Each structure stands twice: as structure tokens, then as C-alpha cells.
Amino acid sequence: xxxxxxxxxxxxxxxxxxxxxxxxxxxxxxxxxxxxxxxxxxxxxxxxxxxxxxxxxxxxxxxxxxxxxxxxxxxxxxxxxxxxxxxxxxxxxxxxxxxxxxxxxxxxxxxxxxxxxxxxxxxxxxxxxxxxxxxxxxxxxxx
Ligand code: ADP
Ligand code: MG
Numbered sequence: 484x485x486x487x488x489x490x491x492x493x494x495x496x497x498x499x500x501x502x503x504x505x506x507x508x509x510x511x512x513x514x515x516x517x518x519x520x521x522x523x524x525x526x527x528x529x530x531x532x533x534x535x536x537x538x539x540x541x542x543x544x545x546x547x548x549x550x551x552x553x554x555x556x557x558x559x560x561x562x563x564x565x566x567x568x569x570x571x572x573x574x575x576x577x578x579x580x581x582x583x584x585x586x587x588x589x590x591x592x593x594x595x596x597x598x599x600x601x602x603x604x605x606x607x608x609x610x611x612x613x614x615x616x617x618x619x620x621x622x623x624x625x626x
Contacts, residue, residue, distance in 0.1 A: 495623065
């Protein structure tokens, strides 16, 4: 477990940007943490690191957004940004197709509020935990 403390949203974006460089395709990132802890901010940097130049907006009201990404290994992976905040039970997730594309080597999947589908998450995933410390300070724990 690696713990990082950031003191600005830009630093959290940078952590995401750097993390993107390790991705090859097929990864599922489970992003845990309360509202405002920095999950979407991290995803903004991650997306930039994946060569996505579209703006990442919080998908809270629409659950999922799809982007075309590049990884170190190959171009044109699909990046799924999923936010399950509004989901009340795991049945609602079935319709998203999550289970079909999680772990597919052509995809990278980042899920906010993964706790909502704990029983559906693949065992082979990367858990990242965000914690609000104070004002502009956040802790990021990467498993
Ligand atoms: P979440 O997706 O976890 O609800 P967001 O990334 O949407 O959180 O929001 C984090 C908020 O906290 C943003 O308004 C961001 O500007 C602010 N913030 C302040 N300091 C930090 C930091 N060190 N890391 C991430 N966000 C920070
Ligand atoms: Mg968010």
C-alpha cells in the first residue's frame, strides 16, 4: 500500500496523470472515498495521462461516460468513467454492461462509489482510497 498526500487539486491530478502511464489495458480501478475527497479530480489527471483531451466532467447524474484512450502499450483503448453514487442497488448496474467490459484488455475502467457493487467487482482490480484530511489536503492510498 502506497500512501500519498496532496495539498492541491493539481497535485491530485498529477498523481492520476502519472498513474495512467502504468496502465496497459484491462485494469479496473475502484476509487473509494467520500464526496469531495478527490476521486473525480484524480480521474481528470488519469484521463489526461491516457491522452484524452476531452474534459472529464463528473458523471454523477448519468452514471457512465466513455472516452477513447491511449495506453503505453497501444492506442485506442476505451476508457469508462463510472460513478455509482446515484445507484441504489446492484441490479441497476447490470444494464450498464459493466460486467461485460470490466477486465477486457481493450478497456480501462475507473469506478467511483465501487462499494455499491462490491459483490460484482472483479477480484483482479486496483483499489484506490481517497481521504479528505483538511481544506486542500487529501490522502490517496493505492493498493
Ligand atoms: P469526488 O469525486 O471524490 O466527490 P472531486 O474530485 O469531485 O471529489 O472534488 C474534490 C474537490 O476538492 C474539488 O473541488 C477540488 O478542487 C477540491 N480539492 C482541494 N484540494 C484537493 C486535493 N488536494 N485533491 C483533490 N481535490 C482537492
Ligand atoms: Mg466524483
